Amino acid sequence: MRTAHFLGNCLGAALALAVLVVFVTQWLRFVLSVDGGTGLAALFLWLVLGVNITVWATVGMVRLGDDSVRALADRTRHRRQTWRFGKRGRHHSGRARRTPAGPEAEGRTDSGSAPATTSAPQDLTLAVIIPAHNEEPVIADAISSALRLFHRRDVYVVSDSSQDRTADIAAETGVNVLELLTNYGKAGALDAAIETFELTERYDGVVLLDADTELDSAYVRGVREQLSDPKVAAVAGFVVADWDPAGRTVVGRLISAYRDRLYWMLQYLLRFGQTWRHTSVTSIVPGFASAYRSSVLRQLNINPKGLVIEDFNMTFEVHHKRLGRISMRPGTKAYCQDPFTFGDYVKQVRRWTLGFWQTVRLHGPWLSLFWVALACYILEILFVALLLLATACLAVFTLLPVLTDGAVLSLGWYAAGYEAVTAALPLTVVAVGLLVPDYILTCVLATLRRRPSYLVYGLFFLPMRLVDAYLILRTIPQSWTTASDGRWSSPDRAATRL
Structure with a gap:
């Protein structure tokens, strides 16, 4: 077969x-x-x-060459260090230093708080927030996807005044659930979860997921590797359109195929070059699967009054406040569902474009390479x-x-x-x-x-x-x-x- x-x-x-x-x-x-x-x-x-x-x-082609050279240099340096360590180890006794056990060995303090700085990627602690409003058909799948890569205690679902079984389904999985009685919107739900659970105080970074997002197996490793660079403020997930012809109508397949082409062009041909370590001028960290350093997230106004979406505004704030650079790698993938009907497609695109123009109006221009690229x-x-x-x-x-x-x-x-x-x-x-x-x-x-x-x-x-x-x-x-x-x-x- x-x-x-x-x-x-x-x-x-x-x-x-x-x-x-x-x-x-x-x-x-x-x-x-x-x-x-x-x-x-x-x-x-x-x-x-x-x-x-x-x-x-x-x-992007220049970045590809630069990344390849740097990866080769890192591998060569690692081989040399391994060879020297092995050679030195043969001339010393076998007595080893005891490694401390307990919370400190996992990069946490006794109170559960993450250290202020962490050098090794595996030591970075991450929380996951999944805001949801009437997402009964997909919330279980989104949580299952997150639980493959995260511990249950690190996953936080915010049911934003859902009128269906979203909160009940989330609670049955054993993850942390915050149920809001008032509909605050996605940005408000994120704000409430961060404040209620004190996530930016307890973790090194926070991952934001939509309720229809499924993470690739290499997503967490990619986020940790990128956030291990202290200059990286946020990591943009690499979006992949979910292709399921059997589960879609002809119109749904058309939308999914069109979006697949759009994502491919925007990410490989545009944002890959814009997120190079020497540029960092991308205008969007997509909210469907993004990660922010906690020290950066504390300085962002996630829920400004009047905006229809939050991800453009959060990205603009990172640039405007000069909090660090935005990173994106094709290997840090996540899968999303595109609209099934033409009506939902129009509503979504209208919401995205309206949110973009609202954010441009809110922040206005300032002297920077980011705004030169944005103006063009x-x-x-x-x-x-x-x-x-x-x-x-x-x-x-x-x-x-x-x-x-x-x-x-x-x-x-x-x-x-x-x-x-x-x-x-x-x-x-x-x-x-x-x-x-x-x-x-x-x-x-x-x-x-x-x-x-x-x-x-x-x-x-x-x-x-x-x-x-x-x-x-x-x-x-x-x-x-x-x-x-x-x-x-x-x-x-x-x-x-x-």
Whole structure:
């Protein structure tokens, strides 16, 4: 069975790769045949990729080389130390020094408090907070995932005025449970848990998880290794979209596939370079699976009034207060559930973009490399969103005569506009020039993921990008007029396969 699955994946990857090669060659041939096509090719590639991704992907390549050299140097140093220790040990007696037992050996004091500084990654103590509001379908899976990597006493669930069995299910697992009678929202629930259980006083770091998050087996090791660097203030989890075709409708699979491509681009091509030790300019530590040093968390305003989400604000505060750098490694993975319905998808994206603009408005600019990178990012997403929507409008404008059998051309103003638009930018050029590069990205991901079904879902990714572009622009004025009262509502969830 495994052999058949492996061969099927290989065949899927080969199919996606073949489609990728065909589309790349045909697209280049088409665009270059249109008046030389050099300027158009650059424009279309910019609409699909963008300058920011190109720049930070290049920085990411430099980081990859730097990380490889440092890892090789560390291994070489470790071998030398091991060799010297072994050689020295042969010339001394076998008497060993007794290691103290008890709480001190685990990096804790007698009162249970963590030491102020810890050098070894394995000595770092971590607490886990899982805020939840009506998460009955998934809370058990999230807790089970956490208990694989953490002791039961270190897991804290906050039921934020849940009207279902969220708190009861959490209590049955034996973890610490705080049940709030008033709906404070996710940020308020986090604040309440930290204060009630005195987590920043008792632990070196705090891990924040969503109720639909499942942790990879290497997550805790990765967090501890990164927090062992005293310059690291927070660790951003590496998000992986949960791919469960059997448990989703066609729309749900489309959303999951689209998000998978988006996560891959944002993390490998953008944030990997932005979280290099020489840069640290990422604008988001995703709240679905993040870790903060306790000394840093104590200085953050987790729940400022009026914001719809907390993770952008917490990240901005780390930068603004210069509390340390933000770290991210691809190996520190966690799996999340994306929306199952288009309605939930729109609500989630609107909430994310609104929270981003609200945070930008709240903090304002300050002189820093972070804000230089952020300003470049904001300018580009605005221009790309406007151009994408304008291009879509032009496409509809030039397509109407076909759909109406030429009836709209009887209008004089329309006929004149149609002639001008099609002369400057024919519909075929827009369709091929824009759709194909976007689809090429999907082919790349289908090859890497070995999921040929992405080739079908990828045909609808450009409309999804148009929805995102509209919400990016629509939420800008709303960030000045909309304030959150802290309440939240969870989208439709499904129990995951552990």
